Amino acid sequence: MTGIAEKLIKNTNAFKIICGDKKRGxxxxxxxxxxxxxxxxxxxxxxxxxxxxxxxxxxxxxxRPCRLIEKEAYADCDFYPKEGDKIKTADIDDLVSKxxxxxxxxxxxxxVLVGAENMTAEAQNKILKTLEEPPxxxxxxxxxxxxxxxxxxxxxxxxxxxxxxFSDGEIRRTLEKDYPDKRKLDAAIxxxxxxxxxxxxxxxxxxxEKMQNFCREVLFSMRSSKEVPQYSCKINKDNLKDFISILKxxxxxxxxxxxxxxxxxxxATGALIAISDMLSEKERAxxxxxxxVMVADSILLxxxxxxxxxxKL
Numbered sequence: 001m002t003g004i005a006e007k008l009i010k011n012t013n014a015f016k017i018i019c020g021d022k023k024r025g026x027x028x029x030x031x032x033x034x035x036x037x038x039x040x041x042x043x044x045x046x047x048x049x050x051x052x053x054x055x056x057x058x059x060x061x062x063x064r065p066c067r068l069i070e071k072e073a074y075a076d077c078d079f080y081p082k083e084g085d086k087i088k089t090a091d092i093d094d095l096v097s098k099x100x101x102x103x104x105x106x107x108x109x110x111x112v113l114v115g116a117e118n119m120t121a122e123a124q125n126k127i128l129k130t131l132e133e134p135p136x137x138x139x140x141x142x143x144x145x146x147x148x149x150x151x152x153x154x155x156x157x158x159x160x161x162x163x164x165x166f167s168d169g170e171i172r173r174t175l176e177k178d179y180p181d182k183r184k185l186d187a188a189i190x191x192x193x194x195x196x197x198x199x200x201x202x203x204x205x206x207x208x209e210k211m212q213n214f215c216r217e218v219l220f221s222m223r224s225s226k227e228v229p230q231y232s233c234k235i236n237k238d239n240l241k242d243f244i245s246i247l248k249x250x251x252x253x254x255x256x257x258x259x260x261x262x263x264x265x266x267x268a269t270g271a272l273i274a275i276s277d278m279l280s281e282k283e284r285a286x287x288x289x290x291x292x293v294m295v296a297d298s299i300l301l302x303x304x305x306x307x308x309x310x311x312k313l
Contacts, residue, residue, distance in 0.1 A: 165194020
């Protein structure tokens with residue numbers, strides 16, 4: 001998927017900062033790249049790695065390093081985790097052992113950590129010394145969908161760069177050629193929250209539309225705490241993140257675009273703001289492996305609580 005969003009990534013401040021660091025010969029020893037688009041995160045990190053290793057002008061996609069990094073076959077670039085989706089101590093042991101090896105083909109030896117929000121605390125503690133006293137000619141790219149689970153000691157030893165959500169117009173122009181169903185694409189963009197990976201997933205899988213309808217049912221049909229169990233039973237570990245993400249999008253639409261519908265259904269502006277803030281907190285809780293049933297129940301009860309609390313004010 002790397003080519004899909006290449007132009008967008010190259011226009012981000014994050015890409016421009018690393019490009020400038022490289023041109024000035026001031027490349028950092030470690031960058032924390034925070035991007036909420038977990039689906040595309042690895043593809044984005046490949047572009048950053050290619051930028052650093054490129055023989056031409058910034059992730060050209062043509063030179064040997066760029067082509068091999070895309071295939072994860074470049075001798076001077078290692079990707080982690082090696083297995084599964086969680087960076088473990090074995091991955092960090094492997095990384096640390098390789099930092100003392102001089103680059104084979106390039107001036108810089110690259111290490112790419114994908115999904116650092118899932119890195120165990122033990123693994124984070126193990127990488128601290130390397131981040132604090134990095135060997136010469138080593139650059140570590142740490143990619144995370146969120147920095148909530150990263151230790152403060154890790155965050156203090158890296159240069160943080162953010163990739164913010166893209167606008168609806170940017171995503172539409174990027175995807176409309178490969179995803180030609182305009183109505184379907186517009187619906188997917190509405191659910192994607194500025195994340196290209198989420199938009200593509202919503203477009204291709206079709207599950208997002210069902211979740212969107214469920215979220216609207218929660219907002220507009222759920223009346224009392226007695227009804228909470230009939231809704232919470234439809235939320236599980238596999239769909240909890242999508243539920244929170246799409247629910248946040250629906251609340252934002254009521255808050256910004258459809259205030260009349262919000263009022264018709266008894267939602268004051270203050271209630272919607274409080275619900276949005278609550279969902280952001282629950283999103284962080286999910287990253288810490290919070291109990292699914294407890295999170296689902298607390299979300300549903302909080303929606304009812306804020307809705308009726310603001311009606312009384």
